[in-house]
Amino acid sequence: MKTLYVGNLPWGTSADELQQVFSRYGEVISSRIITDRETGRSRGFGFVEVADEAAEQMIAALNGSELGGRTITVNEARERERPMS
Numbered sequence: 001m002k003t004l005y006v007g008n009l010p011w012g013t014s015a016d017e018l019q020q021v022f023s024r025y026g027e028v029i030s031s032r033i034i035t036d037r038e039t040g041r042s043r044g045f046g047f048v049e050v051a052d053e054a055a056e057q058m059i060a061a062l063n064g065s066e067l068g069g070r071t072i073t074v075n076e077a078r079e080r081e082r083p084m085s
Contacts (some may be wrong), residue, residue, distance in 0.1 A: 001029055002055040007045040009033070010068035026054020028064055029072040047077055052058050 004078040006018060015075065018031040033042050048060060063074040 001047055002052055003077040004048045004050060004058060005045065005053060005073070005075055006048060006062075007073035008070050009042065009044050009046060009072060010070050011042050011044065013042065013046070013068060015046065018048055021064070022048050022050065022058055025058045027051040027053075051063060 004022075009018075013033060014030045015033050018033065019028050022028045022031065025068070029051065029052060031046060031048045033046040035041060039051055048058075059074050059076065062072065063070060065074075
């Protein structure tokens with residue numbers, strides 16, 4: 001399984017909508033939109049967990065494509081760097 005980062009999403013995009021778009025290109029395991037803790041509003045990005053074999057095809061097909069009038073960014077998610085203590 002791989003996790004893909006999806007950025008520059010329209011504010012109204014739902015996790016279900018994200019799943020529908022990505023499932024055209026392969027198996028989607030889960031999708032989620034990241035929201036602001038305080039307001040509950042979308043932060044304009046999300047993550048889609050996909051089958052390994054579908055990841056490259058999804059990135060190639062969807063990175064730079066348009067969703068809801070915005071050009072989205074799709075790439076393989078990286079672990080967040082933890083600050084050194």
